[in-house]
Amino acid sequence: MLSTRRCELNMSNTLLSVKNLKTYFETDDGTVKAVDGVSFELEKGETLGIVGESGSGKSVTNLSIIRLVPDPPGKIVGGEIQFTGQNLLQLSEEEVRKIRGRRISMIFQDPMTSLNPFMKISRQLMEMTQLHLGHTRAQAYEHAVKMLETVGIPDARSRVDDYPHEFSGGMRQRVMIAMALSCEPELLIADEPTTALDVTIQAQILELIRKLKQKTGTSVILITHDLGVVAGMTDHVVVMYAGKVFEQARTAELFAVPGNPYTKGLLRSVPDPTSEQGKLYQIPGLPPDVAHLKPGCPFAPRCERATSICREEFPPFVEVSKDHYSLCHFGDDVYRESQAEAARKATA
Amino acid sequence: MKEDPPEIRNTTNGESDLIHTPPEFAVAEGDIHVLPEDEFVAGTSLWKDAWRRLLKNKLAVFGLIVVTLTAIISLIGPPLIKSATGYTYDYIPSDVMLIKSIPPFKSAAGSFSWSHPMGTDNSGRDLLARVLLGGRISLMVGIISTFVSLIIGVSYGAIAGYLGGRIDNWMMRIVDVLYSLPYVILVIVLLAVFRSSTAVGQLILLFVALGSVSWLTMARIVRGQVLSLKNQEFVLAARATGVSTGRIIFRHVVPNTLGPVIVYATLTIPQVMLTEAFLSFLGFGVQPPLASWGSLAAEGIQNIGIFPWQLIFPGVTMALTLFSLNFLGDGLRDALDPQMRT
Numbered sequence: 001m002l003s004t005r006r007c008e009l010n011m012s013n014t015l016l017s018v019k020n021l022k023t024y025f026e027t028d029d030g031t032v033k034a035v036d037g038v039s040f041e042l043e044k045g046e047t048l049g050i051v052g053e054s055g056s057g058k059s060v061t062n063l064s065i066i067r068l069v070p071d072p073p074g075k076i077v078g079g080e081i082q083f084t085g086q087n088l089l090q091l092s093e094e095e096v097r098k099i100r101g102r103r104i105s106m107i108f109q110d111p112m113t114s115l116n117p118f119m120k121i122s123r124q125l126m127e128m129t130q131l132h133l134g135h136t137r138a139q140a141y142e143h144a145v146k147m148l149e150t151v152g153i154p155d156a157r158s159r160v161d162d163y164p165h166e167f168s169g170g171m172r173q174r175v176m177i178a179m180a181l182s183c184e185p186e187l188l189i190a191d192e193p194t195t196a197l198d199v200t201i202q203a204q205i206l207e208l209i210r211k212l213k214q215k216t217g218t219s220v221i222l223i224t225h226d227l228g229v230v231a232g233m234t235d236h237v238v239v240m241y242a243g244k245v246f247e248q249a250r251t252a253e254l255f256a257v258p259g260n261p262y263t264k265g266l267l268r269s270v271p272d273p274t275s276e277q278g279k280l281y282q283i284p285g286l287p288p289d290v291a292h293l294k295p296g297c298p299f300a301p302r303c304e305r306a307t308s309i310c311r312e313e314f315p316p317f318v319e320v321s322k323d324h325y326s327l328c329h330f331g332d333d334v335y336r337e338s339q340a341e342a343a344r345k346a347t348a
Numbered sequence: 349m350k351e352d353p354p355e356i357r358n359t360t361n362g363e364s365d366l367i368h369t370p371p372e373f374a375v376a377e378g379d380i381h382v383l384p385e386d387e388f389v390a391g392t393s394l395w396k397d398a399w400r401r402l403l404k405n406k407l408a409v410f411g412l413i414v415v416t417l418t419a420i421i422s423l424i425g426p427p428l429i430k431s432a433t434g435y436t437y438d439y440i441p442s443d444v445m446l447i448k449s450i451p452p453f454k455s456a457a458g459s460f461s462w463s464h465p466m467g468t469d470n471s472g473r474d475l476l477a478r479v480l481l482g483g484r485i486s487l488m489v490g491i492i493s494t495f496v497s498l499i500i501g502v503s504y505g506a507i508a509g510y511l512g513g514r515i516d517n518w519m520m521r522i523v524d525v526l527y528s529l530p531y532v533i534l535v536i537v538l539l540a541v542f543r544s545s546t547a548v549g550q551l552i553l554l555f556v557a558l559g560s561v562s563w564l565t566m567a568r569i570v571r572g573q574v575l576s577l578k579n580q581e582f583v584l585a586a587r588a589t590g591v592s593t594g595r596i597i598f599r600h601v602v603p604n605t606l607g608p609v610i611v612y613a614t615l616t617i618p619q620v621m622l623t624e625a626f627l628s629f630l631g632f633g634v635q636p637p638l639a640s641w642g643s644l645a646a647e648g649i650q651n652i653g654i655f656p657w658q659l660i661f662p663g664v665t666m667a668l669t670l671f672s673l674n675f676l677g678d679g680l681r682d683a684l685d686p687q688m689r690t
């Protein structure tokens with residue numbers, strides 16, 4: 001549905017376009033529709049944020065992009081992932097492997113476990129460039145030192161032959177970033193890159209990602225559940241819930257005038273130290289069990305404005321304003337309310 | 349650290365105590381070592397750590413010393429004996445008088461002599477030279493067969509564990525079937541069917557036969573390790589950087605199984621040596637004039653009443669070595685136990 005509306009866009013500037021992606025997991029408890037009809041696009045040099053609660057399908061979406069969904073039980077059952085004109089879902093394993101790390105790389109959540117404890121940092125960094133860029137050992141070694149310097153590891157030349165346990169969490173995440181960027185990929189997927197780090201290090205790592213992105217022109221997909229991170233880092237935001245895209249807009253617009261009750265709930269539950277008093281808002285209820293979804297809107301049981309139609313009919317994906325989509329029966333109404341609220345805030 | 353509510357705060361915990369310390373009891377500034385963010389106390393590596401723990405274990409150190417000494421003496425002993433007394437393991441004196449076995453430290457005439465510290469066997473061959481040769485062969489059988497089982501077992505287990513699913517299922521059912529065969533009989537059948545005409549050929553056959561039945565447990569151990577390792581994030585990270593499956597298995601996953609593999613391998617060596625001794629005792633293993641501790645014991649037991657040294661020397665040497673290897677293996681297990689790692 002999204003693709004038809006966006007087809008007039010200049011295709012040459014689109015780096016990645018995910019269309020109606022469906023990734024299901026076959027479990028004893030039934031089919032878990034972890035990702036169900038997700039579509040979005042990413043332009044060259046842009047940063048896209050994917051936000052959602054735990055289990056909303058953020059990570060599975062991105063594992064699907066580089067075809068690393070654990071199979072079995074997971075399977076990509078439908079959709080299209082166009083990456084610079086190639087459908088990644090139709091490539092052979094061999095061809096996908098040439099793209100992984102070379103053109104699309106990934107940073108994972110926990111830097112403590114995502115480096116091999118038995119391999120020197122240098123070996124892990126060299127493996128990438130020897131594999132993808134055909135570097136000799138000497139070239140790869142120099143490149144590894146250079147990459148460590150780029151990500152701000154002091155005294156890189158003497159640290160490069162250390163083992164991961166000799167690095168702190170923040171430094172390991174820097175090493176992961178160095179590894180991910182060492183082949184200058186076109187797309188960097190950062191799956192909650194700062195969740196396992198403490199707050200000061202979080203800020204440093206995000207700053208580093210932003211700086212390197214500007215320098216290399218890499219596009220970034222940033223998966224997070226931290227709305228503050230999204231606000232500061234991204235150009236576009238996709239809000240996911242129960243494996244579906246609930247809202248999609250430019251970042252500034254989404255934060256100013258959300259067009260979906262779920263997004264509004266998320267934004268309300270961010271503490272605002274300047275004005276908020278008393279109890280922090282919290283969306284009532286729990287995320288649904290995606291193995292047993294009822295026919296209506298998946299958010300209906302937790303939604304303040306849900307009516308009978310929400311419980312019976314799956315909501316439409318409406319364009320509430322230009323480039324701003326919302327999966328809601330009352331998307332336009334919510335959008336207008338948000339506009340009114342924003343206007344009130346501006347005058348106050 | 350998890351913050352407990354103040355009323356149930358553990359008062360023995362130094363960190364929590366510090367919060368309640370009145371200012372006058374505050375720790376003097378010089379006592380606190382502030383580490384700069386990017387500098388660390390020189391970390392001890394995993395292996396250094398394990399080595400240190402091993403050295404603390406007296407039995408393991410004893411085992412290590414005995415095994416090393418046995419290996420060195422068996423290696424350099426025979427040429428030394430040859431230059432000192434002229435005897436080798438297969439030298440049979442032409443003297444007809446020497447048909448009977450000579451006791452330790454005695455000459456053929458019965459007076460004290462250094463020429464045979466362990467006596468001789470029935471044919472008059474120097475027993476010390478034969479025990480040392482037996483040591484060479486027994487250790488070689490132990491090490492080479494364990495090496496064979498290591499190569500087969502680790503690759504097999506790692507591939508089965510990493511690939512998982514149906515392949516894993518089939519591969520491990522094959523292991524189960526082989527497990528259920530009585531392996532000593534299997535080795536005897538292998539040795540009997542392919543019986544080689546030369547002593548060296550028989551020895552090689554022994555390596556292959558022992559190695560090919562002792563990899564099963566290794567495969568299971570490695571598979572178990574790999575099953576838990578393959579879901580770790582560094583494997584996913586390696587896949588996400590486009591590393592091929594074979595490379596992930598052998599470069600990323602297998603090195604992480606090294607601890608348990610080393611422990612099991614050190615415990616396999618004495619086990620294989622014992623099996624070899626048993627086979628040689630039955631006459632299936634090493635053939636004369638070559639000797640292993642098992643075949644020497646088999647010869648010795650025939651004359652246990654009259655020439656006890658023929659059994660005692662190879663028997664004690666073998667027991668001591670096997671003991672030591674087992675102590676060493678146990679020590680290594682304690683030293684490399686992941687639960688004890690800090």
